Amino acid sequence: MSEQRELRADCANCFALCCVAPAFAASVDFAIDKDAGRPCSNLRADFRCGIHADLRDKGFRGCTVYDCFGAGQQVSQHTFGGRDWRADPDTARRMFAVFPIMRDLHELLWYLSEALALPPARPLADRLGRTRREIERLTEGDPDDLLKIDVDAWRREANALLSRASELARAGTPGHDHRGADLMGRNLSGRDLRGANLRGARLIGANLRDADLAGADLTGADLRDADVRGADLGTSLFLTQAQLDAAKGDAGTRLPATRVRPAHWPGARVP
Incomplete structure (x- = not known):
């Protein structure tokens, strides 16, 4: 299989x-x-x-x-x-x-x-x-x-x-270590979070609009209602489809090629 x-x-x-x-x-x-x-x-x-x-x-x-x-x-x-x-x-x-x-x-x-x-x-x-x-x-x-x-x-x-x-x-883009951090509701709009360690971080309702999350480790990060409109998630590590489904993005959110843009996001194509 x-x-x-x-x-x-x-x-x-x-x-x-x-x-x-x-x-x-x-x-x-x-x-x-x-x-x-x-x-x-x-x-x-x-x-x-x-x-x-x-x-x-x-x-x-x-x-x-x-x-x-x-x-x-x-x-x-x-x-x-x-x-x-x-x-x-x-x-x-x-x-x-x-x-x-x-x-x-x-x-x-x-x-x-x-x-x-x-x-x-x-x-x-x-x-x-x-x-x-x-x-x-x-x-x-x-x-x-x-x-x-x-x-x-x-x-x-x-x-x-x-x-x-x-x-x-x-290793090539070492970022800040936010493992398990409580970032609920935080304004991180436009932040350079390349290579950041966000394993297990609580990002519920956080403003990540236009943030650069290239190479950031999102293992187990709670993205419920996080605003990722315009954010670069294209090369984020260990980003699950369920995390995307829980977040709020748009047509400008960059995604990995193997992920699907959630149907409830503005600008998403409905199959």
Whole structure:
């Protein structure tokens, strides 16, 4: 299977696990409370969302920025062999328990794949590739094997490599270190943030309009409602589609070639 296909959500081959397994609370991101393991009230019998085209307008913005990195179809079609969770309570319980583990593993696979594509990180290619293969092997396990995985341990191992890959990629344009910084609502308009380390930074509602984020590491940065209109994100490191979907950009925002301009951004083409 190709990496692009297996690490991208394929809802047509998933039993709507993201609409059932997680819990969510009524908030600015969700219009209702929902318990873990209970289907969302908008879920139809065919596993499609009844308000998919109007999620933002209906108060379900959180759904529009969620990405399972392909874990949904892996669990549905491979781990459980295409068995519908509605047919058996035990299957449902196990499937819902396995899903977040698979999602975390797939997310690590995505980041490792991104690191492997960075030319400056070639000295780490063997270690990155080996770790990726080991995690990929874990994703092929049966439900009992998956439930025993120490995801935190694998995350620590992968993150050490990803941090080093980031350092190598940013060596030519060393920027400020804002790891884990609270930058909520900050006015960073027009700032030179080239090569900045923004891993885990809280940028909720920050003004990044026309900022230069070339080569900046955005691993895990919270970009909800961040204004990235006109910003240069074209070569930002580890920028996920979900981060873009959560931000506010426009036709002038520069994106990596492998990312899609969110449909709700002004000037975006609607497919």
